[in-house]
Amino acid sequence: MNLQQRYEWIESYLKGNLEGDSLLQFQEKLQNEPLFAEEVEQHRFFLETLNQHAERERLKAQMNVFHKDLEKHKAWVFYKHPIVQTFWKKHFPTMAVAASVAILTAIGVLWNARNLNNLENQQITYFQSLKKDLDAVKKRQSSLEEQNEKQDEPVVDHTATAFVISQNGYLLTNYHAVKDATAIYAEAKQDSVQRYKAVVFYKDEQRDLAILQITDTQFKGFNTLPYTFRYDPVDLGEEVFTLAYPREDLVYGKGEVASRTGFEGDSLEYQVSIPVNPGNSGGPLLDDKGFLVGIINRKHTKQEGAAFAIKAKYIKALVDSLEAHQKPEKPIILPKQSRLFTMKRPQQIKAIQNYIFELKVYGKEKK
Amino acid sequence: MAKFLLQSTPKSFMSHQALQYSETDIIAGLRQGDSKVLEIVYKQHYPTILHFIIQNNGTDQDAKDLYQEAILVLYEKLKQENFLLTCQIKTFVYSVCRRLWLKRLREKGRYYGKIEDFESFIPFEEDELNVEEGEHKYGAMAQALDMIGEPCRTLLKDFYIENLSMQDISEKMGYTNADNAKNQKYKCLMRLKKLFFEKYK
Numbered sequence: 001m002n003l004q005q006r007y008e009w010i011e012s013y014l015k016g017n018l019e020g021d022s023l024l025q026f027q028e029k030l031q032n033e034p035l036f037a038e039e040v041e042q043h044r045f046f047l048e049t050l051n052q053h054a055e056r057e058r059l060k061a062q063m064n065v066f067h068k069d070l071e072k073h074k075a076w077v078f079y080k081h082p083i084v085q086t087f088w089k090k091h092f093p094t095m096a097v098a099a100s101v102a103i104l105t106a107i108g109v110l111w112n113a114r115n116l117n118n119l120e121n122q123q124i125t126y127f128q129s130l131k132k133d134l135d136a137v138k139k140r141q142s143s144l145e146e147q148n149e150k151q152d153e154p155v156v157d158h159t160a161t162a163f164v165i166s167q168n169g170y171l172l173t174n175y176h177a178v179k180d181a182t183a184i185y186a187e188a189k190q191d192s193v194q195r196y197k198a199v200v201f202y203k204d205e206q207r208d209l210a211i212l213q214i215t216d217t218q219f220k221g222f223n224t225l226p227y228t229f230r231y232d233p234v235d236l237g238e239e240v241f242t243l244a245y246p247r248e249d250l251v252y253g254k255g256e257v258a259s260r261t262g263f264e265g266d267s268l269e270y271q272v273s274i275p276v277n278p279g280n281s282g283g284p285l286l287d288d289k290g291f292l293v294g295i296i297n298r299k300h301t302k303q304e305g306a307a308f309a310i311k312a313k314y315i316k317a318l319v320d321s322l323e324a325h326q327k328p329e330k331p332i333i334l335p336k337q338s339r340l341f342t343m344k345r346p347q348q349i350k351a352i353q354n355y356i357f358e359l360k361v362y363g364k365e366k367k
Numbered sequence: 368m369a370k371f372l373l374q375s376t377p378k379s380f381m382s383h384q385a386l387q388y389s390e391t392d393i394i395a396g397l398r399q400g401d402s403k404v405l406e407i408v409y410k411q412h413y414p415t416i417l418h419f420i421i422q423n424n425g426t427d428q429d430a431k432d433l434y435q436e437a438i439l440v441l442y443e444k445l446k447q448e449n450f451l452l453t454c455q456i457k458t459f460v461y462s463v464c465r466r467l468w469l470k471r472l473r474e475k476g477r478y479y480g481k482i483e484d485f486e487s488f489i490p491f492e493e494d495e496l497n498v499e500e501g502e503h504k505y506g507a508m509a510q511a512l513d514m515i516g517e518p519c520r521t522l523l524k525d526f527y528i529e530n531l532s533m534q535d536i537s538e539k540m541g542y543t544n545a546d547n548a549k550n551q552k553y554k555c556l557m558r559l560k561k562l563f564f565e566k567y568k
Contacts, residue, residue, distance in 0.1 A: 004553045046560050047527065053508040054528040056439055062402055063435050066409045092424075 010040055014047065157363030161244040161282040161296075162186060162198075162212060164355040165319070166332045167222045169214035171357060172315065173282035174297045175203045178210045178361055186214065186357035190250060194354075202322055207268060207314050208297050211322070211332070212359075225335035226351040227284075229312045230291035233260060240272055242296050242309075243349060244283030245358035252349060253280070255305070262308040263300065269308040270294055276307040284356065285309040290340025290348045390456060397445045409438060412457055415486060416464050422483050423468060433471070437463035440498065454489060462488040467498060507566035514562050519555035526552055 160177035201213035241254045255274035262269020285294035294309035396404030420430035537548035
């Protein structure tokens with residue numbers, strides 16, 4: 001048997017065409033001669049690959065026909081953006097390198113400054129509530145008290161500002177100003193001295209607003225309020241002013257709206273460029289024409305002349321929800337008319353001043 | 368047995384032709400080598416793959432090559448009796464293309480660590496598809512066939528692929544008799560085999 005005949009024999013076996021003695025002989029040889037078995041396997045693999053290759057070529061030819069068909073219709077032509085594509089191809093490595101350098105630098109700087117972990121904490125302490133903390137006074141007084149053994153008298157903890165929002169005896173101030181109050185007295189001492197006892201009627205920690213109600217028996221109600229609210233947003237750069245009691249007397253402060261958002265981008269607030277001090281908390285913020293546009297509540301500790309005021313819109317929202325849900329016995333009626341817009345500033349202040357009160361907030365009673 | 372997790376993908380693109388066929392019909396059709404079904408499958412999923420490749424730094428030629436390779440993988444897998452396709456055809460094809468494209472990007476040094484995906488996919492292992500092995504094998508065969516030239520190529524093709532008888536072949540190729548053709552075929556086959564194993568090993 002020459003080589004050619006041997007391959008014909010192998011191919012016949014692989015095709016399953018061997019029968020009888022020839023098949024038995026082949027199987028015997030396959031078992032006894034490992035080299036022969038290997039040769040058969042190699043040939044099988046070779047023929048199989050030849051066949052598979054041919055099959056693939058056939059399929060590829062078919063697919064190329066389908067592809068031409070697809071290209072004819074160009075249904076997907078919008079997927080091609082050659083310009084964008086080449087741009088990215090060209091510049092992606094450069095941009096990737098630049099971006100990584102920038103990121104690494106930023107992280108490095110932050111890391112070195114050891115700011116990474118403390119950043120948040122620090123920012124939280126950047127504002128300061130503007131109630132006037134009478135720590136020094138408090139200490140002196142308590143030491144006096146000890147000396148005099150007058151232990152039953154409550155102590156003024158701090159002062160703040162409040163203003164009238166309803167003729168029938170409702171005042172508005174900040175939540176933080178009256179948070180831990182045991183007793184509150186509202187004082188105005190411009191034309192005549194008024195001193196009323198008030199209680200917290202409603203407080204809203206989230207908006208940092210509190211509504212006080214005058215409960216004093218002496219109180220007979222206010223005259224018609226000279227101002228009203230302006231709910232639509234104030235424009236940047238608009239002149240605004242505030243009146244408050246950062247000390248024992250009324251203080252006027254003027255500035256402009258610096259930003260439509262407050263501390264850390266808080267959309268409840270405006271940022272205004274009015275120099276404010278502890279005690280300004282709860283002071284009304286009025287625009288040039290004397291419309292109430294907000295209430296001062298805090299300032300930035302690390303930034304000069306950046307104070308924040310809660311927008312009038314949220315005051316209205318609070319009063320509305322209160323009226324809707326609590327239905328107070330005496331309704332809170334927000335003022336509807338303003339008499340201020342034709343007046344000059346000193347006249348405006350004169351008209352307003354009697355409706356702005358200094359809050360004397362008493363803390364926990366000393367035993 | 369290869370096993371894939373079931374994943375469902377939205378059928379965003381479907382030609383009206385394809386709507387007549389369920390996935391089961393299509394799989395059965397491919398198993399039988401129905402070229403009409405192959406055409407439907409081919410036309411149905413190409414836009415998805417083209418979009419994927421273009422969005423990931425490729426050209427439409429890349430998309431065509433990869434897509435045809437993926438269809439061949441699907442086709443060959445389905446021809447294996449023990450293979451069970453447990454996901455949608457689209458997911459399978461997309462996953463194969465994704466795998467291949469990732470590999471090609473790495474080879475070209477253009478892989479930046481991110482692939483933009485548009486479909487859910489099966490994360491194939493590097494060697495799970497045996498594509499590399501196939502490329503090697505079929506590449507060697509193609510080269511070998513190129514090198515033996517004519518009339519050997521036609522002779523072998525007629526005998527081994529088209530399954531023509533030696534008698535028909537000798538008439539067609541103008542050999543004096545079948546034995547003559549047989550001798551010629553044997554010589555050609557040995558040459559091809561030698562060339563093939565030179566390339567392949």
